[in-house]
Amino acid sequence: MVTMTAEETWEAPQAGGPLDATVTIPGSKSLSNRYLILAALGSRPVRLTGLLRSRDTDLMIAALETLGVDCRVDLDDPTNVTVIPPAGGRFRGGARVDCGLAGTVMRFVPGLAMLADAPTRFDGDEQAYRRPMRPLLDGLTQLGARIEYLGQEGFLPFVLTPPSHLVGGEVTIDSSASSQFISGLLLLAARADGPTIIVHSGQHLPSLPHIAMTVEDLCQAGVQVQANPDCCRWSVEGRGPAGTQLPDQVQVEPDLSNATPFLGAALIGGGQVSVPKWPERTTQPGGLLPKYLETMGAKIDMVPDGQGSATFRVTGGESIHGLGDFDLSPAGEIVPSIAAILIFADCPSRLHGIGHLRGHETNRLKALATEIARIGGQASELDDGLAIEPVPTQRMHGAVMETYADHRMATFAAMIGLKIPGIRVRNIGTTAKTLPDFPGMWKRMLAGEGQD
Structure with missing residues (x-):
């Protein structure tokens, strides 16, 4: 597990070739x-x-x-x-x-x-x-x-x-x-x-x-x-002192939003990434991810495991498609990862319904526009979202990217580093908010190692 101070920077590794990895995601x-x-x-x-x-x-x-x-x-x-x-x-x-x-x-x-x-x-x-x-x-x-x-x-x-x-x-x-x-x-x-x-x-x-x-x-x-x-x-019928009655034992689903950077890596770096135990039915906003990735040009496969879940495999396509005018209000928490993919798209995207992201761990819309500009990309805030205008990859460059103590800004920067050399991430340790060993998981994904 990587331990770093908030002032230190982490060098985001590039994808050396098409990915071929299975990543086990911790609980939601x-x-x-x-x-x-x-x-x-x-x-x-x-x-x-x-x-x-x-x-x-x-x-x-x-x-x-x-x-x-x-x-x-x-x-x-x-x-x-x-x-x-x-x-x-x-x-x-x-x-x-x-x-x-x-x-x-x-x-x-x-x-x-x-x-x-x-x-x-x-x-x-x-x-x-x-x-x-x-x-x-x-x-x-x-x-x-x-x-x-x-x-x-x-x-x-x-x-x-x-x-x-x-x-x-x-x-x-x-x-x-x-x-x-x-x-x-x-x-x-x-x-x-x-x-x-x-x-x-x-x-x-x-x-x-x-x-x-x-x-x-x-x-x-x-x-x-x-x-x-x-x-x-x-309307809720209160139960008073009787309280709630969960089953004696409850199994927590994998965090589908935390799977987004890894699955999105297949689009940016090429190849395929699989996540096991993907629930066949879920209330998690990350459950919308297969539809979103497919719209952006990924090939999607679901292989049932016979236990009410499946292995979700994403294979990158020849190009990444922009989303045009797209409502992301149902799944605002995955916007940073979606934005990282769309930087490399073949046409512009205007993401709507996500103005509330200004009140998250940081003002995510301002932070995304700032960090995309920092590497030579082009993005701007909208009243209710974010506009991304892709630029050729060769016009973008490495930089020390800020995370604003926001775990999703850190994984956003790591995704960009798959394709752009020289990306360094300040305070990668903020990912411990929801992924205790994100740097280790990222490194193992790139190495094609299984993750238990």
């Missing part, structure tokens, strides 16, 4: 953190297997333990974690939760603090102070919370004082900046003593597949949810 971050929350909201132990172990999930586990949840990690396999909810379903308040830069921690865990026995302070990395929190906290205030901001209003850090009783009711927020605000309220609503209706009041709601994922996970945990995304309205 989105599912891992949702299952951790749902297990904590229950009344009996749940064993999670194949859980992603990365900075984001470790922050979630630490946050749950701060609130009195017992998370027992299997010493032989740390991807297996048994979650034991606090007795009586009452969480422990009076402590500080470190959110780091993890959106799911800062937007899901405050809901648990609504069920605590004392106020809870939420803090995080300095960069997290720029990630919006106001819509979620307004929603929690409508459910009885009191919020004391310790810095800029609407952002970390803050102290949440819970209500004496979580009744439920109707909550209206504008979730245009992140679908996580809706998901955080849906998860909490499972423990209300009455029904909760959640309404989105804004014009645009990004990443609807992530909300669908939350709804499906709640249903798996025995919670009745009526979803009407066309009307931006969700």
Whole structure:
């Protein structure tokens, strides 16, 4: 595993020839953190297997333990974690939760603090102070919370004082900046003593597949949810102290969004890359990737394994096709990887429906346009997205590329380095947010080694 300081740079390796690799992807971050929350909201132990172990999930586990949840990690396999909810379903308040830069921690865990026995302070990395929190906290205030901001209003850090009783009711927020605000309220609503209706009041709601994922996970945990995304309205029948009821053991799917840089490498570097255990049915936004890659000129093969999943193989074509005007709102988190591929396309692309990426770990639209220009490419921000105008590869050049403490900007730079010599990536270690050993996995992919 590569260990580097934030100031050091990592030399992105070039593809020396057509790729021929199989890459095993760790568990989904989105599912891992949702299952951790749902297990904590229950009344009996749940064993999670194949859980992603990365900075984001470790922050979630630490946050749950701060609130009195017992998370027992299997010493032989740390991807297996048994979650034991606090007795009586009452969480422990009076402590500080470190959110780091993890959106799911800062937007899901405050809901648990609504069920605590004392106020809870939420803090995080300095960069997290720029990630919006106001819509979620307004929603929690409508459910009885009191919020004391310790810095800029609407952002970390803050102290949440819970209500004496979580009744439920109707909550209206504008979730245009992140679908996580809706998901955080849906998860909490499972423990209300009455029904909760959640309404989105804004014009645009990004990443609807992530909300669908939350709804499906709640249903798996025995919670009745009526979803009407066309009307931006969700109704949850709260189960009160009975809480959620996940199965005794839950297997976490591979992270399909984290597979995108590896599968996209087949288009940039040529050859083929396979990812096993690709679910035949999934709520992950990365499940849209086969359609996107095929549109860009890749050959797609799915080889069923007889276990409800398949080996997904991507073979690069003779050229990469631009996407023209293309709506990427359902899968905004894979935009950096898609952008890395489109730099080498045969025609322009205008990616729409992704304005909310300005509020992620960094302003991803500005960061992508800046870093593409840094290597001699051409890209510009749109009101709701990004325009990429391909230039000949020989006109692009190496550079030290910034990551902005954003894991997806780091993998974006690594993908570019497959084809452009002299790409160095500052703070490649930020990939540990969701991929604990990305540099090692990348090197093994290029070497054609199997990855367990």
